[in-house]
Amino acid sequence: GVIGIGSFLFHTFATRWAAVADVAPIGIFMIGYLGYGLRRFARLGWLATLAGLALFLAAMGYADGVTCNGRACLNGSMAYLPALGALALIGIGLTAARHAAAGLVLSGAAIFAVSLTFRSLDRALCPATALFGRGVWGTHFLWHMCNATLLYLLLRAAIVHGMGPQRSHVEGR
Numbered sequence: 001g002v003i004g005i006g007s008f009l010f011h012t013f014a015t016r017w018a019a020v021a022d023v024a025p026i027g028i029f030m031i032g033y034l035g036y037g038l039r040r041f042a043r044l045g046w047l048a049t050l051a052g053l054a055l056f057l058a059a060m061g062y063a064d065g066v067t068c069n070g071r072a073c074l075n076g077s078m079a080y081l082p083a084l085g086a087l088a089l090i091g092i093g094l095t096a097a098r099h100a101a102a103g104l105v106l107s108g109a110a111i112f113a114v115s116l117t118f119r120s121l122d123r124a125l126c127p128a129t130a131l132f133g134r135g136v137w138g139t140h141f142l143w144h145m146c147n148a149t150l151l152y153l154l155l156r157a158a159i160v161h162g163m164g165p166q167r168s169h170v171e172g173r
Contacts, residue, residue: 040162074120101161108153115146
């Protein structure tokens with residue numbers, strides 16, 4: 001809900017504070033969920049989890065600084081590639097371990113790849129999306145729809161398959 005509110009504020013007001021309201025909840029979710037996934041799904045210890053989070057943050061910082069001809073690459077989507085990579089790697093690892101959350105995490109990675117494609121192509125496709133010669137739709141709304149689906153899949157994986165081996169889903173209520 002907080003991610004949706006932040007996005008609404010940015011798309012409504014388009015100010016510096018609204019941009020922070022947009023990206024901060026997304027960043028917090030990415031870091032929090034990665035830490036959760038490394039601990040609960042991959043069953044890594046705290047030190048390995050912290051190392052994974054540090055590597056992820058470094059990759060995000062690097063990707064965010066990459067430019068193409070002086071502009072943000074992929075319409076600003078480059079900074080999200082480490083998140084896609086983390087989802088794919090964890091999903092592949094969960095598949096190899098035959099973890100029950102593997103399908104949801106891999107589906108999330110696939111949806112996020114589609115989402116990033118829509119976000120990356122939005123500026124280029126925007127002029128071609130006018131309906132009846134009025135209004136331009138672009139593909140940015142599809143980025144939001146795909147991301148809502150991604151959040152659903154990841155939260156479902158956490159709720160249904162995130163319990164430790166000593167507790168079942170029912171006992172954890």
